[in-house]
Amino acid sequence: MSNASRRAAASCRAATVVVIGAGQAGLAMSHYLQARSIDHVVLERGEIAHSWRNERWDSLRLLTPNWQCRLPGVRYAGPDPEGFMTMPEVADFICRYAERLTAPMLTGTTVTSVHPVEGGYHVMTDGGAWRCRAVVIASGACSRPLIPALARDLPATVATLSAREYRRPSQLPEGGVLVVGASATGLQLADEIQRSGRPVTLAVGEHVRMPRRYRGRDIHRWLDTLGILDQRHDEVDDIVRARQVPSPQLIGSPEHRTLDLNTLTDRGVALVGRLVGRRDRTLQFSGSLANHCASADLKLGRLLETIDDWCRRHGLDESCPAPERLAPTRVPRSPKLSLDLGRGEIRTIVWATGFKPDHAWLHVPVFDPRGRLRHDGGIVDAPGLYVMGLPFMRRRKSSFIHGVDDDARELSAHLADYLANRKGRPGMSRSGIARLHSRGSLCL
Amino acid sequence: MHTQTLQIDNGVNVNALLGARQALAQAPEAARFTWRATSRWVNGTHSQATVEGYHGLGDEQRHKQRFHFDTDHPEVFASEDHGATPVEYVLVGLAGCLSAGIAAVAQHRGIQLRAVNATLEGSMDIQGILGMDSEIRNGFDDVRVTFEIDAEASREEIEALVAQSQKRSAVYDILTNPTNVSVTVK
CATH class of the missing domain: 3.30.300.20 (K homology (KH) domain)
Incomplete structure (x- = not known):
């Protein structure tokens, strides 16, 4: 521990609001708190835009076009609105945004615990403690890779890594690679690993198929125009399900190319069903590949139909390029149902099986039986506690860069109300704290 | 709706x-259900299975009636074909x-x-x-x-x-x- 952090640890500093995380979500919240003159501090375990800079693979570009990259008060003003930012460009965009904000930003400060205390929360970090009335969790949706339990005790001859650790194909041993998962991540990794000369098998479960461009516009332009990204959490039939939908199979590339399972089949990638089990050295895949592909094709058909409808209703049928339908996904006649890892044909497994947020430091009883944060559109089930940036948290776009603006504006308003209504009151009751408080040392 | x-x-x-x-x-x-069948070998490849009770909704449950199913193999397998x-x-x-x-x-x-x-x-x-x-x-x-x-x-x-x-x-x-x-x- 440095001298500075030792000194800091000795005392307990105070802020009205502590924002945890200096990515787009935390910074957007800081913008609105600043606009409302609410005193706050932003705590960041690494540097600003840390995960964008450090936890993504080299070739990744944003899935959303540049024109869509906006944060409260800032729009993309560069020369290529239809292009896609590389990760260093995204990180620079966010860092430049941070320079506009006035709140103290403590980088290199990891939050180790948050406990409820009378009138607010106690936030412990590796650089000292904070007392605050409200906490905004903006530490990201992708902190921990979700890796299936069957990944334990795989043969030592097979290297395994998650999409978060993956950087480039040359990092992998020569030989076959099994990529598990068919979201944007799984498809992009399968594509570049196959091109590196390592034969790829791709395990495909439920997925969302989308062309990069349709009728002369980027698909994200259409999703934006149709209001699909603005759909609210309280407007959909089954929000739990909606939050679990994998990211659409898209890639941001200078060529604006479409990446789908047919592209991968053309390149020689072998498609198999969802990875569902393991017996000793043998991995087992589901026989449901055909239905997963048929479902995704049907869903894509409905999306394109909606776009065509919109064009008709807005008199753009003539001026837009003609409607088209993508070729159905080609499914192998009998996809492999098992794969013996002992045969040496697969040298690496890459888990592109999704992520979950890491809230292990949050000692407030706000989790459902499955460990998910209980919240209503970002308003967590404990007074003065908020979350930002989770998938479909408040709107379908909540986990996108441009999605944090509306969420931060609304949640900051709720937070301001909360602070105002509590003024002059004795603070949270003792029994309330007893109910919320789990354990740990407090500074009061 | x-x-x-x-x-x-x-x-x-x-x-x-x-x-x-x-x-x-x-x-x-x-939501934990257990479905059951019992079976009695008759002769050769012929067996008769019965379905009646099951467990679900936290309790023992029962079909409205007992169902019987004959299983056998067809004559090309040198069986008597008493059932599917x-x-x-x-x-x-x-x-x-x-x-x-x-x-x-x-x-x-x-x-x-x-x-x-x-x-x-x-x-x-x-x-x-x-x-x-x-x-x-x-x-x-x-x-x-x-x-x-x-x-x-x-x-x-x-x-x-x-x-x-x-x-x-x-x-x-x-x-x-x-x-x-x-x-x-x-």
Whole structure:
């Protein structure tokens, strides 16, 4: 521990609001708190835009076009609105945004615990403690890779890594690679690993198929125009399900190319069903590949139909390029149902099986039986506690860069109300704290 | 819910199913079901199975009546053919499961069904069960289901019904995904 952090640890500093995380979500919240003159501090375990800079693979570009990259008060003003930012460009965009904000930003400060205390929360970090009335969790949706339990005790001859650790194909041993998962991540990794000369098998479960461009516009332009990204959490039939939908199979590339399972089949990638089990050295895949592909094709058909409808209703049928339908996904006649890892044909497994947020430091009883944060559109089930940036948290776009603006504006308003209504009151009751408080040392 | 739901009737009580979903969210232990069958060998390849009781909703339950099923093999296997082969029962189970799913999903989506006919085929190489080639599996190497559906819906809507019924089908899951099976002797 440095001298500075030792000194800091000795005392307990105070802020009205502590924002945890200096990515787009935390910074957007800081913008609105600043606009409302609410005193706050932003705590960041690494540097600003840390995960964008450090936890993504080299070739990744944003899935959303540049024109869509906006944060409260800032729009993309560069020369290529239809292009896609590389990760260093995204990180620079966010860092430049941070320079506009006035709140103290403590980088290199990891939050180790948050406990409820009378009138607010106690936030412990590796650089000292904070007392605050409200906490905004903006530490990201992708902190921990979700890796299936069957990944334990795989043969030592097979290297395994998650999409978060993956950087480039040359990092992998020569030989076959099994990529598990068919979201944007799984498809992009399968594509570049196959091109590196390592034969790829791709395990495909439920997925969302989308062309990069349709009728002369980027698909994200259409999703934006149709209001699909603005759909609210309280407007959909089954929000739990909606939050679990994998990211659409898209890639941001200078060529604006479409990446789908047919592209991968053309390149020689072998498609198999969802990875569902393991017996000793043998991995087992589901026989449901055909239905997963048929479902995704049907869903894509409905999306394109909606776009065509919109064009008709807005008199753009003539001026837009003609409607088209993508070729159905080609499914192998009998996809492999098992794969013996002992045969040496697969040298690496890459888990592109999704992520979950890491809230292990949050000692407030706000989790459902499955460990998910209980919240209503970002308003967590404990007074003065908020979350930002989770998938479909408040709107379908909540986990996108441009999605944090509306969420931060609304949640900051709720937070301001909360602070105002509590003024002059004795603070949270003792029994309330007893109910919320789990354990740990407090500074009061 | 669609207002259409009130006008169409596939004989499925969707509200009861949705109500069950809500109730079980509060009491997940009631969602644990155990299905049972007993079987008595008759002679040769002929056995008779019985289905009556099961466990679910936190209690013992009972069908309205006891159901009997004869399983046997056909004469080409030098058997007496007292009933369908066990693998044919698997196809019967899949057909029943997917069709029930189609009716439920159609009801929920406000689609009136007029006819739902399925043809099922499961193929296997019996060199597997005869122990002639260890590379050949015993069971089906391919199962094909063809639906002919007459409904007040577009082709895409019908295809979506069929896709969704697979997603929610127990027997489809049992056939497509591995299951732990333990067989013991009392």
